[in-house]
Amino acid sequence: MTIERHTKGLALRAIRQAAGGQRLRLRENIAGYLFLMPFLLGLAAIIAGPLVSSLYMSFTNYAAFGDPQWIGFDNYMRAFSDPRMWAAASVTTTYVLTAVPTVVVVALLLAVFLNRGIQFLAVYRAIFYIPSLIGGSVAVALLWRQIFGAEGLLNYTLQAIGIDHRISWIGSPDTALSTLVILQAWQFGSAMIIFLAGLRQIPQSYYEAARIDGANGIQQFFYVTLPMLAPVILFNTVMSMIGAFQAFNSAYIISSGSGGPADSTLFFTLYLYQQGFVNFDFGYASALGWLLILVVATATAVLLIVTRRWIHYGEDA
Template identity: 45%
Template sequence: MSITTKHGTTSAEPAAATPPRRSPRRGGVRRTRFGYLAVFLGPWTLGFLVLTAGPLLASVYLSLTDFNLLGNPTFIGAENYVQMFTADPRFFTSLGVTAMYVVVSVPLQLLLALGLALLLNQGVRGLSYYRALYYLPSLIGGSVAIGILWRTVFGYQGSVNQVLRLLGFEDLPNWVNNPTWSIWTLIALNVWTFGSPMIIFLAGLRQIPAELYEQAQIDGAGAVARFLKITLPMLTPLIFFNVILQTINAFQAFTPAHVISNGTGGPADSTMFYTLYLYIEGFTRYNMGYASALGCILLALIGILTLLNFLFSRYWVFYND
């Protein structure tokens, strides 16, 4: 069909208008996204419900019962908790031993970890080998084999006493069987597993801009001033994170105390960690209801520490933004 215009006649026809493409319905998009979320989060959700939430709720229920693993649980209310805080001196002994272990070993471990991280951050050759070497104790420190080795090393004829005898010391104790010194052998073992916080500190140190140190050095700041004014403030979130993480790990320590004391918490309850006392009540005395109450107290403490870590991290992000 020809079209006449003021410029002449043309036979071109106007192009037909292309209908707009219809966008997919929002409901379909939402269903698709929900399907993806279900696929990826489904395994985690199932594992959380079966392996974490389920046992946790079961422990809370069992803590309110009298249960000996052989018969059916008998509901007794809060009697286990009342007994725990009013008529169980061993409960407070385990709290005291665990508190001493945490308060002494965690700061020493983190100081050693931070010191070695600062040393390795100075451009040491073979850094990857040192990191692997120092991280190894964190992987094997809580194993049964290391517990047996530690009991041998600190025994009466162990390597520690042999070295001390060569240095002229006499009348040396059997460290692991002495009520005064046994807890210190476990503290030394926890300090030895400094590799994990050291790696975290080292990663944080490598993220601090070198320009800050150069400017401070130009302004006349010494090494101590640079550490106090730059390094520590920049590492504050990692320090707090390591404190919380290692504190939780220390409260959960079980294997070294069980191996060194042969599962008794001795001598004289000097190595009666809280987790070991929980184990004795539940699987030696078959008092699972009371052991569940002990476990709930420990879980509440770990939950509080985790919440503190979360709140601090949120505050730090908000404050620095």
């Protein structure tokens, strides 16, 4: 009987502890949702409404004046037969495939350099982060025109070292998009900070073991740093890719909204803007917007699926 009472007592204590743990988790969940409430309300009131409205408008013929007229999938069929839409898609794809790897590589290399325990690390980190704060703003885009123009700083520097190259890098179809890639790569600060945080989480014992096995610095980078940092690399790649697909300001300012020269900087978002706010064809612009959403979602899903085999997280180790 004593053993039986003791067993029942332990069972009751376990039940009370489980119930207490459930109540604690419930309180934590409630607190979490309360903190998320402003964002959720803003999402519902500011984003969800226009999103659903744009989806409806994508199936209509809707200009600036008049009521929308339902036309079904005509806007989407029009998009697939629109040569300028395909030109914008080509420019955007080229931009994504060049700008995203450039940003990730530059941010990673600088993070590895700053993680070596150099003096004044906080100062360097702040300096390198400044470009991400000002980003591709109007002022920076205008400055880019002064740097890469025919009489800009780049040509002046080349002339000073004996290279007479007086073309407008922004005004040439062959180089205009490259200047925007450089502008995007200049905004590496956010990715660099995330890489720094990831590098700090790699146990030093791994590097010590690699050094004992005779691995040099380059081998440690490829066999320790990159595998351990793979989830962070994936995160930065996905976020940079989504941002690159949505790039707009730099192309709009540098090309004065035209996407020139010769549509070489005609980003998809810029063409969408032209259709919606220049031609006032809101139905077609909405369809283009939803096509962009589908492309970004598909590209993100493919990237996650492809990289799933060689990226391992902490709980998978």
